[in-house]
Amino acid sequence: MSSWRDLEAQFQQLEPSMEKARLEHQKEEASERWQLGGTVDLDAAKRFRVLAAEAGALLESSAVVVPAEVASETDPAKRWFRALWHMAGPHDAPIAGLMSQHGRSAGRVSTGQVRRPAHTSAALALRFQAADHR
Numbered sequence: 001m002s003s004w005r006d007l008e009a010q011f012q013q014l015e016p017s018m019e020k021a022r023l024e025h026q027k028e029e030a031s032e033r034w035q036l037g038g039t040v041d042l043d044a045a046k047r048f049r050v051l052a053a054e055a056g057a058l059l060e061s062s063a064v065v066v067p068a069e070v071a072s073e074t075d076p077a078k079r080w081f082r083a084l085w086h087m088a089g090p091h092d093a094p095i096a097g098l099m100s101q102h103g104r105s106a107g108r109v110s111t112g113q114v115r116r117p118a119h120t121s122a123a124l125a126l127r128f129q130a131a132d133h134r
Contacts, residue, residue: 002054004129010051011122017044023117028109034081049077056080064128084114088124
């Protein structure tokens with residue numbers, strides 16, 4: 001498994017091909033969805049997801065303290081995405097709305113994004129490297 005230092009370097013290497021990408025987040029009452037948007041090539045997107053899964057797995061075994069919303073996620077990549085969302089801000093405030101179907105309330109939805117997710121991931125990995133060595 002990679003260390004935080006390794007992951008930081010790998011996210012940094014990925015940054016030039018992802019500088020115009022964003023990690024988009026959509027949350028409804030019963031579901032949550034993450035996807036890459038903006039300008040990003042397929043190979044960079046695949047590599048980012050692999051690194052995110054490694055980082056999410058490392059979160060589970062490291063000494064880093066994370067919010068409950070992050071720790072409770074069972075999927076390693078989503079765990080990393082949640083860490084970016086909750087710990088690597090500031091981000092633009094999410095846009096919240098109400099869904100309706102045939103004039104009746106169908107629940108709430110919010111959307112938001114993490115800009116430059118490879119750069120943000122590298123910065124968070126570096127912060128966790130420092131926290132693990134205290």
